[in-house]
Amino acid sequence: MSTPAVPRVRHDLRTIPVHPAPPGREWWRSSVIYQIYPRSFRDLRGDGVGDLPGITAEIPALAELAIDAIWLSPFYKSPQKDAGYDVADYCSVDPIFGTLDDFDALVARAAEYGIRVIVDLVPNHCSDQHPLFQAALAAEPGTPARDMFIFRDGRGANGELPPNNWQSHFGGPAWTRVPNPDGTDGQWYLHLFDSSQPDFNWDNPAVREEFERILRFWLDRGVGGFRVDVAHALIKKSGLPDWGGTADGASSVGFPGSAAPMFGQAEIHDIFRSWRKLLDEYDGDRVLCAEANVDPVDRITDWVRSDEMQQAFNFAYLNHPWEPRELRRIIDSSLRAFDRVGAPTTWVLSNHDVVRHVSRFGLEANNLRSGDGIGPRDSQPDYLLGADRARAATMLMLGLPGGVYLYQGEELGLPDHTLLPDEFRQDPTYHRTAGLRVGRDGSRVPLPWRVNEPSFGFSSTGRSWLPQPGFWGRHSRDIERQDPFSPLNMYRSALSVRRGRGLGAGSLAWWPEHDDEGLVAFVNGNVLVAMNMGEAPVQLPELPVLAVSAPSALEGTRLRPNRTVWLQLD
Known part of the structure; x- marks a missing residue:
């Protein structure tokens, strides 16, 4: 069985700037x-x-x-x-x-x-246990207490349908109907999440x-x-x-x-x-x-x-x-x-x-x-x-x-x-x-x-x-x-290297034009960050290693699949 070719990348360090410091x-x-x-x-x-x-x-x-x-x-x-x-x-x-x-x-x-x-x-x-919402439930429609939340009359002949067709993030309708203070069927309130989580009215x-x-x-x-x-x-x-x-x-x-x-x-x-x-x-x-x-x-x-x-x-x-x-x-x-x-x-x-x-x-x-x-x-x-x-x-x-x-x-x-x-x-x-x-x-x-x-x-x-x-x-x-x-x-x-070399406040340039499409590599300051998302090892330049994602990340100067390495450029 023949050995698959190892993808190579060019080592000329020409970069395409994307993000300045x-x-x-x-x-x-x-x-x-x-x-x-x-x-x-x-x-x-x-x-x-x-x-x-x-x-x-x-x-x-x-x-x-x-x-x-x-x-x-x-x-x-x-x-x-x-x-x-x-x-x-x-x-x-x-x-x-x-x-x-x-x-x-x-x-x-x-x-x-x-x-x-x-x-x-x-x-x-x-x-729905917040005092403001409890006050809204006890208040009449159209009052300031109700206006802290999004209450609306329902659709249909007797208001029996929700005010619109919005759905909750957690499944089911985004509206729940409540009784009026006198016990009759009342308005609906909006909850984009659970029915126990009424939405505030930020227009107020x-x-x-x-x-x-x-x-x-x-x-x-x-x-x-x-x-x-x-x-x-x-x-x-x-x-x-x-x-x-x-x-x-x-x-x-x-x-x-x-x-x-x-x-x-x-x-x-x-x-x-x-x-x-x-x-x-x-x-x-x-x-x-x-x-x-x-x-x-x-x-x-x-x-x-x-x-x-x-x-x-x-x-x-x-x-x-x-x-x-x-x-x-x-x-x-x-x-x-x-x-x-x-x-x-x-x-x-x-x-x-x-x-x-x-x-x-x-x-x-x-x-x-x-x-x-x-x-x-x-x-x-x-x-x-x-x-x-x-x-x-x-x-x-x-x-x-x-x-x-x-x-x-x-x-x-x-x-x-x-x-x-x-x-x-x-x-x-x-x-x-x-x-x-x-x-x-x-x-x-x-x-x-x-x-x-x-x-x-x-x-x-x-x-x-x-x-x-x-x-x-x-x-x-x-x-x-x-x-x-x-x-x-x-x-x-x-995290120690990141802080010590100021990578968070650094720059980014893609490095360099490469032949292996599985490699994601960029330069931040004087650090080359390379991750191999492909299925075969990728040849990298021989440079000092600053950090690796796993002890087996490198085979000599080849980066194994599903691994990342940080290399020092100067």
């Missing part, structure tokens, strides 16, 4: 921000739910990753029907997580290590005043900024017209996402300009990051103009397939688009709403929708393949200029819990679709800390709000800390 040096332009999902991070009280003291206790471990900030998913008072994204009081801590004093202690401890604390703001909707100045109060409450407590949940949804198109496209507003045949009436309305930017002015009153360069899931990538830059937010998640990058041409296109178009408004591109591969990238890259066909998961009845990912590709993709991402978000546990190489039994599922997506979509619980399983302790060190009692898979032990932090080739130590090494 930015002029600004604000921390958020090159930041590494670590997302913490509090209920699954660390439980010090033994009730099976992670808490704020558990996060505080592990700040030193997080500092080992050379991060700039942590982002906390919601910890506010809540009925927890959507894991805290149904907020009942925006200016309190839910007792399951601790107290305001615990929060202050967390901010203070993080500051000792130079780590900022960013909190999740959920302005599109609240819990009183709603804007309420959230300015909330912003100041947390800024006064020293937070470094806010990640803004569903930032693109606050304003709905006047008249609330029917929509024939997808519920999440993604582009589909005949229905471009830019036309979705519940997302991306121009008036929304006045809100963010007012928030930016408010944050600029505070010292410390506080930041706003938009979860604005819109397409194409050029539209994302509307949220990060110089007088609005500083960052916006790059969902095109998060969802990129294992295909080199498409990945190069997304990186190229993202950098060019964000450069036009003087903003950094913000890269991310995993979070609490998507399948972890270890599992995603292990699927033969990654056709998952946002919010979908992988369950025991689905085709299972190839774990070894996914783990190799995830490490390679992470190394490539950390070599890119701009900001980076990491999701808790990805530094341990955690996959989704794809065999989670149905009886443990809590995601409303699962329940609202009668199990058709298994939801996001698989990416939210509590972390393993120590292999020989109950619940792998997550909780001293062994309790865990979601069951951990039996193989979690091999991913425990204490095991991985001792293994020089573990995912944890790969992250630590790459």
